[in-house]
Amino acid sequence: MNDKIEVSIVINAPVARVFAAVSEPSEFGQWFAKGVDGTFEVGEQPVIDEGDYGKFRLAIVASESNRYFAYRWVSGGAFVPNGFLGDPLGHPNTLVEFFFEEVPEGTRVRVVESGFASLPEAYAKANYRDNVGGWGYQMAQLKLFVEPK
Secondary structure, three states: OOOEEEEEEEEOOOHHHHHHHHHOHHHHHHHOOOOEEOOOOOOOOOEEEOHHHOEEEEEEEEEEOOOEEEEEEOOOOOOOOOEEOOOHHHOOOEEEEEEEEEEOOEEEEEEEEEOHHHOOHHHHHHHHHHHHHHHHHHHHHHHHHHOOO
């Protein structure tokens, strides 16, 4: 069983701009979800609206300005087909980490989602497969949202 997904892209924008798109609920709610209820302060548990996939509560676990942002969540259509509003820290979950690095072309963003091997076997593989495709899509959406038009 694969334990982590890793996707990296380069966005033609300053690190501060890309970090804001990921770490500010008002921006995250425009490219990743259909909206966010709550704040992205460490220790908070905002809810993101994924439309047809449901609403999901995140547990914000870390934020280092322009460098790193992380949350835990319970995701996957095979396990929670209508979303998950419980406490993600009290259930099998995965860790999503965003790493930001300044490069000559702008900003390299690397997202790593890990913890699939610790999920219940009944849905771990389907969750991994779904999220591999999901992160490819989401990172492309982030790039479209942030890059100057």
